[in-house]
Amino acid sequence: MVGAMAVVFGDIGTSPLYTLKEAFSPHYGLQPNHDNVLGLLSLVFWSLMLVVALKYVTVILRADNEGEGGIMALMALAQRSLSKGSRSVYVIGLVGIFGAALFFSDGVITPAISVLAAVEGLEVVSPELEVIVIPVTLVVLIALFALQRHDTARVARLVFGPIAGIWFLTLAVLGIADILHAPEVLKAVNPLWAARFFADHAWGGIFILGAVILAVTGGEAIYTDLGRFGARPIRRAWYFFVLPSLMLNYLGQGALVLENPIAARNPFYMGVPEWGLIPLIVLSTAATVMASQAVITGGFSVAQQAMQLGYIPRMTVRHTSSHNISQIYIPGINWTMMVIVVGLVIGFGSSSALANAYGVSMSMTMLIDTVLLAVVARALWPRWRVWVLPFCLALLCIDLAFFVANFVKIPQGGWFPFALGIVLFTMLRTWRRGRKLLRAEIQKEGIDLRTFLPSLMLAPPVRVPGTAVFLTADKNVVPHAFLHNLKHNKVLHEQNVFLTVATLNVPYSHKRVIVEKIGDGFYKVLLRFGFMETPDVPLALMQTCDVCDLTMDPMDTTYFLSRESIVACARRDGMPIWRDKLFATMHRNAAPVAGYFHIPGNRLVELGTQVEI
Template identity: 65%
Template sequence: MKTASATSKHGHDAHHGHGQGKVGLAGLIVGAIGVVFGDIGTSPLYTLKEAFLAHYGLDPTSHADVLGLLSLIFWALMIMVTLKYVVIIMRADNEGEGGIMALMTLAQRTLPKGGRGAYAVGILGIFGASLFFGDGVITPAVSVLGAVEGIEVVAPHLEKFIVPLSVAILVVLFFTQRFGTEKVGRVFGPVTLLWFLSIAAIGALNIGHYPEVVHALNPWWGVKFFIAHGWHGIFILGAVVLAVTGGEALYADMGHFGKLPIRYAWYTVVLPALMLNYMGQGALVLENPQAVSNPFFIGVPDWAQWPMTVLATLAAVIASQAVITGAFSVARQAMQLGYIPRMQVRHTSRDTIGQIYIPGINWLLMVLVIVLVLTFRSSTNLASAYGVSVSGTMLIDTLLLALLARATWPRARLWVLPVCAVVVVIDIGFLVANGAKFFDGAWFPVVLGLVVFTVLRTWRRGRELLHEEVRKEGIQLDSFLPGLMLAPPARVPGTAVFLTADKGVVPQALLHNLKHNKVLHEHNVILTVDTLNVPYAPPEKRMSIGNISGEDFYRVVLRFGFMETPDVPLALMRTCDQCELTFNPMDTTYFASRETIVASRRHSGMAAWRDKLFAVMHRNAAPATGFFRIPGNRLVELGAQVAI
């Protein structure tokens, strides 16, 4: 999953840092090279090797086939990555943040709230994110396997150790996540920069043996390829797409580094290095057709093969690290937006809010990735599974972009919409070509994506039904308090904070407290926590407060952005400095209700199996109080049973 990674120290302010001067910009560029481009940067390990497999029907001795393939790779990078993502989609930022969820939110804003169009865009965006997760699981497996397979060239007698060594590397990688990536992140940029310089130098060296290969930059070679191969030629796009996997990371990681550093890194380092290496591999194949077995490592000089294998493994680990930390970031966004159950979130850095570790996501990824390695056992087999989900995500990106451009870019849409029309045709070509590999392994990311989509939609719909039931059985707060004050219960010192998702209804915890304890606190706060569709809540919108009935009851709404980790006690103390309420940590008690979900046939909100799935997820979700960082010694939880 090449998504918003958390390894940058610049965090939220990165997109404001374009004026930091040459040193600051250079540091951001190197950091972006380490985090953003790890996945697309390791694609040369397996792309050409996959393209020359027998089922694609390419002839490595054919001058036209080799130049046609290289031309398709070059123009795929230029159109699908440079034009689509670097030039156009990076213009669509949600207060500096990117990624498919940000694009979905922006597109929904162009449509009437609550309408069918906004609902359809939401479904499309979540389905794209689900497919993206399926693709992201493959990235660590295929990258590490592709790198370790250099042993086949360097020391063929050690071939039997490739799979065990790959598994060992991945296990170590996942077990070290709990320590955070801040220290390791400092070397990401320099190591990946060395990787790109190395593959560029090796590519240039091989081009020198067959300079004619640079003619592949002419798009006519790509056109001739399709003319010669007819309709069957479209299936080669199933291999070409491997060269652009990871392209969405340019957009997804935009909030951590800013547009300018990512664009500079792409134009000056990454794109030239990739094309030099691909051209060099093509030159090697034309000079020695037997090199198609592993053109990347065979093209490396003998004296550099072991160092290059080590460097390739480091680059693959870095690419995997970016996927893992990106998964943590996206999971936190999904939690905030209400698409997945709350999970334990640990902060691994005192300085950087983006440095987080989510154990549940980490161990799930580890199991899936290791199962993939043990099942497919080679990067060639995994490449067959790679691409179909990212093709689907890229198609959804293009559709959302077209919708956004049509509604909000009156000048740019005159040229953006025609470009989108061309790109949609290419996206569909990629999707069809990868769909042909469905039974060869492409079924895995599709099935995984569908499972993730089902979980996301079930949790979201289940929460809606839960809130409807609570509201249906609830008592309106404005009518309840005057009646309560006619015969007021005993008052005790301190402040009571009652958490509720619906600020107009009496919290269940308040009713239970009155029923069982028969007391009211000196100050009572009805607290609702809202998540905004922006990455970070502006300070002036952080909190709103209002008095209810003039009886020491207050309605408070705290707002957080979807990139923030909500810390309710801290936010209350900071934002209430100037208001009449004070939240002394030792004098404040938090009350929350914890519902037990019961699936009922009388309700028709979801299918029975989805009701049961939601009940299981709700039972195992981390409590809201822990997610909101409320201390356990100041918390009282009261239970309630709800049928949906």
């Protein structure tokens, strides 16, 4: 539960730093009077209850893909519930990948806005300190990203857990202290105040949801971290600690604004005694670092899932812990996120400006989650779909309201996460489509394995001791590397393995190795990995000794693979030429197959081939 508070709820736990501050900013023109304060607090309370408590914590946590969560896992679960090869599977794939791209694009805003909002407390201490807000924020963020190469899980256990406990306790204490001065705010739990807010402001009232959504950002992380903590600790942490602390603090900020409307300028800090400002700023900064760490770790996890499912190129993945296999570090993702986050802090300059960019992509991600949940409930929950499907319809209306409210923020900065999401989606789809075209070209020029081997054995070349492993994407086609080896070396190993590595749409594979003995020392081997597993090919091949009489001596095994050089060709059907060139660039910069599959470099032979797409 303590770990869940630190990681799962790190993002949503720092939302009180800027949510009400943004709601009373001049951008929305909301006056800090009695009815507006109670209406706004009612909207925050019921958003937390309906979107976070009911949708994510209570319902969507049940849609686990063999214990794993997140939009990629939910997409795979929804696709598995449909007829294989149907058009619906393709559409669900598009929707899920678009949601993953939007999740990442909005996720990079979390470190920028949360750390910046915490450090902006210095302005409350003294207006002269405003000039150091940006430099201090950048130092904190750069140091955080630089530390990712080390075992951050150990730091999280020893440091972030206690920080989380102190942070949520502080939120509750600050809230109670302010509520005692204006207990009137407790009436905000009545949903009639939210309804009255919309009645007083007519259609213009819906746009305040662009600020209210800041209170629920981080809800997706609750589902993403399901596999790390499990549903029960997450639910207990939310209902017993996080939700009460958040609501007490929001109500306390509302009470402070009722008592002193000037406090709407920064209601989180302005209700704190002067002696407590500096300690609170330090604690807030530590809490936002905790939230940022959760976002970065989540980015690594989503990237690994996308890599395994074939949506992004292979990247270098390093394990930073010898005890926790899920503790990984992906340098390419880490430094890309750092550049984007630093650019956001410098470009927007304040948490209020960043708040205009925040929530656009998140509202669309929440909408996609609801659609995918409805698909899963309809197919896999026959006993519950009677009430889950109407619930999804109600959630769809709420998500659409949040989307409309945030869509108007696009000219003020919301264009950035939306544009970044479109770019990421284009790259993901280009890589997926390009790999399909590449495989089709290889199959078109390939030779059928079943007819080739009998003809080869009529006049076999010289046999040499040892085992040769030829990696191929199609187990029924002769690998190019095998043909090149015959052509140039004119030898045949004693044992020849045609190896295909498959990634399943489940987190973990229950049957790792499938071996088919062809005869004359030839074998077809299929290695199956889940999308949460690290594909260690040599280690998995050692298990073949338990399956058949194939012997795999690591010191007597050579791996052969062909490295394709992609040539974009406008004359061929498939993708537009610019996407062909984009795929060729991505393919050229992908991490080597050998490193991705943990194949020793001194046991590897690579043979090149050129393919037009």
